[in-house]
Amino acid sequence: MSLVNLGHFCSHLQNASRSRLSITSIMPSKLHLGIALALQDQGFISSVTRGDTAGPDAEETPTTRENIARRRLWLSLKYHDNEPVLSGMKLVSKPTKRVHMGVRGLENLAAGKQHDFVQSLGAGEIMLLSTDRGVILEARQAIEMRIGGLLLCRVR
Amino acid sequence: MNVVCPVRRILHISPRGGRQLTTTPPSTYRHRRSLKAKPESYTTPPPTPYTEGQVSKLSEYYTDAQLASLLAGESAVDPAHFHNRHRRPDHDPMKLRYLDDLSILDPILDSPTGPQTYTPGHPLQPLPKLQELLTPSASTTAANSATGEPPWMREVSLRTGFPVADIKRFRTKILVSHSVVNQTHMGKIRRMYCLAVAGNGNGLVGIGEGKSVEHSEAQRIATYMAVRNMMPVPRYENRTIFGDLDIKVGAVELKLFTRPPGFGLRTSQYIFEIAKCLGLSDLSARVTRSRNPMNVCKATIQALRSQKLPETIALGRGKKLVDVRKVYYNGAV
Numbered sequence: 152m153s154l155v156n157l158g159h160f161c162s163h164l165q166n167a168s169r170s171r172l173s174i175t176s177i178m179p180s181k182l183h184l185g186i187a188l189a190l191q192d193q194g195f196i197s198s199v200t201r202g203d204t205a206g207p208d209a210e211e212t213p214t215t216r217e218n219i220a221r222r223r224l225w226l227s228l229k230y231h232d233n234e235p236v237l238s239g240m241k242l243v244s245k246p247t248k249r250v251h252m253g254v255r256g257l258e259n260l261a262a263g264k265q266h267d268f269v270q271s272l273g274a275g276e277i278m279l280l281s282t283d284r285g286v287i288l289e290a291r292q293a294i295e296m297r298i299g300g301l302l303l304c305r306v307r
Numbered sequence: 308m309n310v311v312c313p314v315r316r317i318l319h320i321s322p323r324g325g326r327q328l329t330t331t332p333p334s335t336y337r338h339r340r341s342l343k344a345k346p347e348s349y350t351t352p353p354p355t356p357y358t359e360g361q362v363s364k365l366s367e368y369y370t371d372a373q374l375a376s377l378l379a380g381e382s383a384v385d386p387a388h389f390h391n392r393h394r395r396p397d398h399d400p401m402k403l404r405y406l407d408d409l410s411i412l413d414p415i416l417d418s419p420t421g422p423q424t425y426t427p428g429h430p431l432q433p434l435p436k437l438q439e440l441l442t443p444s445a446s447t448t449a450a451n452s453a454t455g456e457p458p459w460m461r462e463v464s465l466r467t468g469f470p471v472a473d474i475k476r477f478r479t480k481i482l483v484s485h486s487v488v489n490q491t492h493m494g495k496i497r498r499m500y501c502l503a504v505a506g507n508g509n510g511l512v513g514i515g516e517g518k519s520v521e522h523s524e525a526q527r528i529a530t531y532m533a534v535r536n537m538m539p540v541p542r543y544e545n546r547t548i549f550g551d552l553d554i555k556v557g558a559v560e561l562k563l564f565t566r567p568p569g570f571g572l573r574t575s576q577y578i579f580e581i582a583k584c585l586g587l588s589d590l591s592a593r594v595t596r597s598r599n600p601m602n603v604c605k606a607t608i609q610a611l612r613s614q615k616l617p618e619t620i621a622l623g624r625g626k627k628l629v630d631v632r633k634v635y636y637n638g639a640v
Contacts, residue, residue, distance in 0.1 A: 194624030231623035234615075274550040275620035275628065 152182050152281070154246045154303075160186065161240040161304055168228055168235035176202065176223035179214075185287035186303065187226055189279050193289060195237040195306055198227045243269060243278070243302040252280070253299035257290045269302065276307035356382075413468065459531045466535055477537075478584045479505040479530050482577050483600045487518065499525040502601055505533035506584025510545070513537035514581070514608050516601075540585055540611045544568070547589040549614045556606035558597035563610055566591050581607050 160177050167175040177183055179201065187199045200207040203218075207225040214222050229236040244250045250269060252260075259266040260278060272278055278290035282300035293300060357365070357378070366374055407413075418432040425431055456471050464471045483502035488495050499522045506512035515532025519525040543549045543565060552563040563578075566589040572579050574592035577600055582590050594603055621628040632638065 194626050229623060232619055234619075234623075236623035274617055275615065275624070 153180070154242065154244055154249075156180060157182060157186070157303060158242050158245075161242055164226070164228075164237060164240050168237050171230065171235070172228060174207070174225055174227045176204070176225045179222050179224040182281075182287075182303075183224055185281075186279055187224060189287045189289060190226075190237070190306065193277050193306075195229065195277075196226045197229050198225075200225045200227075238307060240304055240306045242304050250302045251299065252302055254294060254297050257294050257299060261290055261294060272305070273307060276305060278305045279303045411470065415468070457527075459527055463531050463534045467537070469534070473507070474534060477505050477507050477534060479503055479533060480580050480584070481526050481529060482514075482580055482604055484522070484526070496520075501525040501529035502604055503529035503533040504581050504584050504604065505530060505537055506581075506586065507537070508584065508586045510539050510542060510586055511537045512540055512581060512585035512608070512611070514604055538612065541614055541616055542585070542587060545586065547587055548611065549616055552610045552614065554606065554610045554613060555596075556609050557602050559594060559599065559602045559606040560596040561603070561606045561610055562593040562595075563607075564591040564593075565589075575603070577603050578607050581611075585611065 156178055160183055163175065163177060177187075184199070187196065190196045191199050201212070201214075202208045202223050202225045203212075204221045204223055212218070250267075252267065252269065256266040256269070257278075257280075260269060260272050263271045265271050272290065279287055280290065280293055280300040280302050282288050282293060282298050284296075284298065287303070288296070288298075288300070362374070362378075365377070369377060415435050456475075460471050460474050463469070464474055481501050481503050483500070485500055486497055487500045488497050490496075498518050498520055501517045501522075502514060503517070503526065504512065504514045513533050513536035515529050515534070515536050517525045517528025517530075517532060519528060541549060546568060547565045547570075548563055550565055552561070554561055566573075568589060570589040570591070572582050572587065572590050574582065574590055575594060575598075578590070578592045578594075581604065592607075597603075617628045617630070
C-alpha cells in the first residue's frame, strides 16, 4: 500500500478538476481502485473504468503480463453550477506519518470537533479510511460499523 | 396528582439559550402540553346562568328575539371548549410571503399600464435603455429637490433600483482612509483614498473604493461605490456563515469560522464591520500573513461570496444533506 502514489492520485484529481477535464486516468492499484469506488459511491466522481493509456476500454480486457504496464484506471469527473464537485483531495496519513483513528475519534470528526491533530470534517467533506475488513470505508460508514482504521485521505 | 421534583443544582453556566446538551431529542409533541385540559382547580368557574337582574339589563340593549338567540347560543357552548378557546391569529395564515415589495413599480420588470397588442417578433414590453434609467425624469427631480437628498443617493438609487428611503437606512462605514501619491510630470499629486462598506443588515453587503483630492469627496465616492456593489450573501440561519472558510487573497490568508448562536462577532475590526453590515451575529476569524486593512476587507468580501451552500453540494454529489442540528437536536445544540 503506497501512500506516495495515493498522494499523486490526490494531486492529480485536484489538478484535473481545476482544468475542468471530463475524464482522467490514474495508476490502477488495488488501493486506488478502492478509493475510486468509494468516491463514486459518495458521488464525487461519476464512473470508474479500466482502460489503457490511450483511453477507457470499449470491451472488458484482462490484465496480462504483456499489457500491465499500459493499464490505467479512468475516472470521469463531475461539475455542477460551473464548479467542480470534487474540489479538494488531501492526504491525511503521509508516508512519513501514518494516522490511525478509532471509532470515538471518528465520531468527533464527524461531529465537527478536532481529534488528535486531525481537523474536523466540514459540510460535504468525507474521510476515507482503510479498515481491517479489507474495504475502504467512509468515516460515517465506519462509525456505523463501529470500526476504525488508517485515515487515508479527506475529500471535499 | 402531586409529583415531587428533586432539587437540581446547576454546577455550570449553560450557554445562552439555556438548553442542556442531550442525546435524547426533545419530544415533538411537547407543544401539545399547552393544549391539554388544565386540572379542575385551574379552570375558570363554569359560566353561571344569568340572573333576572342581568337579563333585564341585557334587554335594555337587545330586542327579545336577539336576547333569546343570545342566551340559546351561550348555553350551547360547552364550558370546556370555551375554556380552551384560542384567539384567531392576527396575521393572515394564507398570506403568501413575497420577497419583493409589489406596491412599488420596478422600472425594468414592470410593464407600463394600458392596452398592449402583440405583434410577432417584437417584445410586448419596451426594452429599457440604461441611459433612460440613469438620467432622472422630470417628476423625480422635482420631488427629490424638494426633499433635499444627496445627489449620490439619487444616482445610486437609479442605478441599483433601491428606493432612496432604503438607501438612507443602509449601514455604511468608512473602513480605510489614507493618502496616496501619484508622481507625474507636474510633480507629486496627493489624493485621499477611502474604502467603505455598505449593507442593509439583512443579507446584502458590498465594499467600494473612492479616490479624490478632497477627503470628503473620496468618502462620498467610496460610499456610493459600496452601495452600488452591494450583493446578496447567503447566511446560515441569518446569523452566521455556511461552514468554515479558508482562502488566500493576495497575501492575506483568511480563515472564517461558523459559530453557534449567541457567540457574537469575535473578529478583527474590519471583518466585524463587514459582518455587521451583512447581518451576521456569530462569527470568528483569523487573519495570518498579511493584515493590510484594504486587502483584508477585499478578502473578507471574496470569502463571504465564495461560500458553498449545502444544497449545491447535495445536488452536485447526488446525495441528501441533512442539517443534524435542526433535525436531530431540534436547534438545541
